[in-house]
Amino acid sequence: xxxxxxxxxxxxxGVSRRxxxxxxxxxxxxxxxxxxxxxxxxxxxxxxxPLGRAGAEPHPFFGEHQAGITTAVQDHLHFAAxxxxxxxTREELIALLQEWSYAASRLTQGLDVSASxxxxxxxxxxxxDTGEAIGLGASNLTITFGFGPTLxxxxxxxxxxxxxxxxxxxxxxxxxxxDRLRTEWSHGDLCVQACADDPQVxxxxxxxxxxxAFGRAAVRWSQMGFGRTSRTTxxxxxxxxxxxxxxxxANILSDDGAALxxxxxxxAADAPAWMTGGSYLVARKIEMLLESWDRTSLTEQxxxxxxxxxxxxxxxxxxxxxxxxxxAQHDGAPVIDLTAHVRLAHPTTxxxxxxxxxxxxxxxxxxxxxxxxxxxxxLAYVRDPDRFVTVQxxxxxDVLNEYIRHIGSAVFAVPPGAATGGWVGQxxxx
Numbered sequence: 511x512x513x514x515x516x517x518x519x520x521x522x523x524g525v526s527r528r529x530x531x532x533x534x535x536x537x538x539x540x541x542x543x544x545x546x547x548x549x550x551x552x553x554x555x556x557x558x559x560p561l562g563r564a565g566a567e568p569h570p571f572f573g574e575h576q577a578g579i580t581t582a583v584q585d586h587l588h589f590a591a592x593x594x595x596x597x598x599t600r601e602e603l604i605a606l607l608q609e610w611s612y613a614a615s616r617l618t619q620g621l622d623v624s625a626s627x628x629x630x631x632x633x634x635x636x637x638x639d640t641g642e643a644i645g646l647g648a649s650n651l652t653i654t655f656g657f658g659p660t661l662x663x664x665x666x667x668x669x670x671x672x673x674x675x676x677x678x679x680x681x682x683x684x685x686x687x688x689d690r691l692r693t694e695w696s697h698g699d700l701c702v703q704a705c706a707d708d709p710q711v712x713x714x715x716x717x718x719x720x721x722x723a724f725g726r727a728a729v730r731w732s733q734m735g736f737g738r739t740s741r742t743t744x745x746x747x748x749x750x751x752x753x754x755x756x757x758x759x760a761n762i763l764s765d766d767g768a769a770l771x772x773x774x775x776x777x778a779a780d781a782p783a784w785m786t787g788g789s790y791l792v793a794r795k796i797e798m799l800l801e802s803w804d805r806t807s808l809t810e811q812x813x814x815x816x817x818x819x820x821x822x823x824x825x826x827x828x829x830x831x832x833x834x835x836x837x838a839q840h841d842g843a844p845v846i847d848l849t850a851h852v853r854l855a856h857p858t859t860x861x862x863x864x865x866x867x868x869x870x871x872x873x874x875x876x877x878x879x880x881x882x883x884x885x886x887x888x889l890a891y892v893r894d895p896d897r898f899v900t901v902q903x904x905x906x907x908d909v910l911n912e913y914i915r916h917i918g919s920a921v922f923a924v925p926p927g928a929a930t931g932g933w934v935g936q937x938x939x940x
Contacts, residue, residue, distance in 0.1 A: 568648040571615040573927040574787050575775065576934065578652035579866065579891050580764035582743045584705040587735035587870045588712040589793065589887065590720070591658070591698025591920060592727040600670040604939055606726050610655065610702070610719055611933035620648035623718050640721065643714035651711050654703040655934045656791050656922025661699045675782055675938060679895045680790070680923050687906040688916065695795045695918025698730045703791070703889070705868075709734070731918070733795065735870025735887045742868060748822060748830065752798050752871050752884055753913070755815050756822030759830055760856075762866040773864045774891050776926075784937035787926030789891040792865075792898045795872075795918030798885040803913045814909050816850030824852060849909040860904050863897045865890040885914070895921050 569577045594603065613623040622628055628641030662668075662676035682697065704715040713734070720729050739751045740758025744765060751757040762769045771777070776785040803811070812818050816825055816834065824834035826845045836853055838845040846853050857864050868891070873884040892898050898921075905911070928934045 567650065568619045569650065569652050571611075571618045571653065571928070572930045572932070576654045576788075576924060576927045577618070578654035578703055578705055579774070579789060579868075579924070580742055580770065581652050581705070582650075582746055582764070583738040583740060583868050584650050584652070585707045585736065585738065586705070586709040586712050587887070588704045588709070588716045588732065589735070589889070590702050590704075590716045590732040591730045591793075592700040592702070592720075592723060593730045594661070594669075594699045594727045595725065598669075598726045600939075602726050603670055604935075606723055607655075607935045607939075608933045609722050611928055613718060613722060614653035614655075614715075614934075617643075617715050617718070618648060618651050618653060620646075620651075623722070640714065640717055642717075643711050646708050646711050646714075649706040649708035649711040651704065651706040651715060653715060654705075654791075654924060656701040656703070656924045657935070657938070658698045658700065658920065658922050660697065664699075672938060675784060677782055677785055677790075677923050680921065681895075683792070683895070683902075683919055683921055684899060686902050686916065688911050689919070690915050690917055691919050692917050695731055695733075697920050698922075700727060701791070701793070701920065701922045709736070733872060733887050733918075735872050737871040739869045739871060739886060740867040742866065751886060752800060752873075753803055753811070753815075755811075755817065755819055756830060757869075757886075758867050759817075759822055760864075762864055769864060770866070773893055773897070774866050776893055780893070785923060785925060786937075789866075789893065789924045790895045790898075791922045791924050792888075792890045792892065792895065793918070793920045793922070794888040794916055796886045796888055797883075797915040797917050799913050799915070800882050800884055806913075813847050814851065814913070816846045816852030825850075847909070849907050851905075851908050851910045854904045854908050855901060860901050863900050865892045865898065865901070891924070 569581055571577060598606075616623055622639035622641075622644075624638040626638050628637045628639040628644060631637055659676065659680050659682060661670070661672070662680070663673040702716060702719050704712040706712040706715075716729075716732060738749050740761045741748055742761060742764050744763055748756040748759050762773060764770075774789050776788045776790075778786045780786070806814075808819060812825060817823060818825060822830040824832060824846060826835035826838040834846055834852055834856065836844070836846055836856070836858070853859060867889065869886055869888040871884070872887050873882060875883050877883045890898060925935050925937060928936060
């Protein structure tokens with residue numbers, strides 16, 4: 511049942527008028543944006559229409575780390591990679607990040623992107639907000655920003671004076687066995703990950719970021735996702751992917767501070783210093799050959815994954831969360847096949863490497879052969895991109911490769927969260 515409309519305040523999603531005013535003034539003051547942008551940030555007037563989705567608790571945008579990494583994985587995703595215009599200057603890039611941060615700080619609270627928003631601005635001008643999320647509330651929306659390698663240097667050109675601040679490990683991933691990458695699904699100067707429990711809220715966010723960026727950046731590629739393929743909190747059940755298997759059983763959880771420190775967050779001892787508290791995001795679009803998989807016997811499916819389809823337990827025995835016993839044998843042969851996915855992806859096979867996954871299923875209709883154009887949009891956060899490379903190289907002999915194709919690839923530096931009233935990327939540019 512929808513929550514009752516709040517009586518009168520500008521905010522929706524349970525945010526008070528005072529809180530909204532403080533948010534707007536704080537962000538605008540720290541940003542120091544001038545001209546038309548400043549007018550939009552500080553515009554007075556009534557806000558968006560009230561009403562929030564029942565049970566939706568807004569996630570704070572400001573904080574030590576960006577939201578959308580350890581946050582309990584939402585039901586839907588809209589992810590977009592942007593390329594900056596060749597004419598965009600350093601000052602315009604900074605202004606864009608400030609405006610995006612301000613908009614994100616409002617959208618995650620269930621507000622329009624500005625105070626005038628979709629319906630309270632001048633009737634003679636295009637609205638600040640596209641309006642399709644009016645009445646949908648925050649819907650657990652999180653916004654996460656990332657910087658691609660080409661933001662720092664492109665074709666040998668230091669476009670924004672930050673080439674010397676590029677993290678050593680931030681580079682296009684090397685080619686892997688079986689890659690069939692397509693440029694239309696790869697790379698990007700910037701990325702925005704919008705996760706929400708309502709797909710229209712996630713789409714609304716990306717649409718408005720694209721609108722705000724007009725003339726400075728344009729969407730290079732984007733991907734919508736549904737049905738999370740991992741869990742990030744202990745109270746979330748392990749979901750199933752489009753192969754029907756539980757996915758992300760051994761994922762790093764939000765309450766495992768030691769694992770997050772070891773495997774996800776960039777430490778102050780790591781270089782560069784401006785990334786402290788950030789992480790690295792690897793995005794891979796993985797096509798799943800569902801028709802071939804669906805003609806495979808259950809036994810073969812279990813052997814390929816190394817777990818049983820019913821419970822998700824390792825074939826060596828136990829329940830879903832039982833650690834696989836890779837030494838177990840039956841009639842002189844390994845119980846878990848040497849080329850099984852769970853063996854090759856396991857930390858014990860990869861020098862202890864772990865990653866925080868929060869991928870999604872996708873279905874983009876059907877291909878010209880009438881087969882489902884579907885798969886996994888793999889998203890993983892790691893402390894260093896080289897850790898993903900280590901695991902992916904191990905998967906070169908994975909028998910699962912017979913049923914999947916990697917068709918998109920990108921890597922981004924995800925800076926730390928913004929301080930209250932600040933903006934994402936501030937540590938890079940100041």
